[in-house]
Amino acid sequence: MASDGGTPSPVFIVFMCLFLVMGLVQVIRPQLLWRINSRMQRGWVKNPEGTEPTGKGYAMQRVTGVIFMVFATWMLVQNI
Numbered sequence: 001m002a003s004d005g006g007t008p009s010p011v012f013i014v015f016m017c018l019f020l021v022m023g024l025v026q027v028i029r030p031q032l033l034w035r036i037n038s039r040m041q042r043g044w045v046k047n048p049e050g051t052e053p054t055g056k057g058y059a060m061q062r063v064t065g066v067i068f069m070v071f072a073t074w075m076l077v078q079n080i
Contacts, residue, residue: 005053005070008079012079013076013080014080016056016075017076019068020069020073020076022068023065023066023068023072024065024068024069025065025066026061026062026064026065026068027066027069028063030053030058030061030062030065031058033061033068034052034053034067036052037050
C-alpha cells in the first residue's frame with residue numbers, strides 16, 4: 001500500500017490506526033461492541049437483548065481482538 005515514493009499513504013496509516021483502536025476496544029470492552037450491535041439488530045431480531053454472548057463468548061472476542069491487533073500492527077510495520 002506504499003505510494004510511489006516508497007512511503008506509506010497517510011490514508012493507509014489512518015485506517016490501520018483506526019483498526020488498532022477497534023481491536024483494542026474489542027479486547028478491553030467487548031460488551032460495548034455488543035451494545036452497539038444489539039441496537040442495530042432492532043427490527044431484525046425478535047429479542048436483541050437475548051443475543052448477549054456468555055463469558056466464554058466475550059473471552060473468544062478478546063482473543064479475536066488480540067489476533068486482529070497483531071495482524072494490523074504487522075501490516076502497519078511492513079508498510080512503514
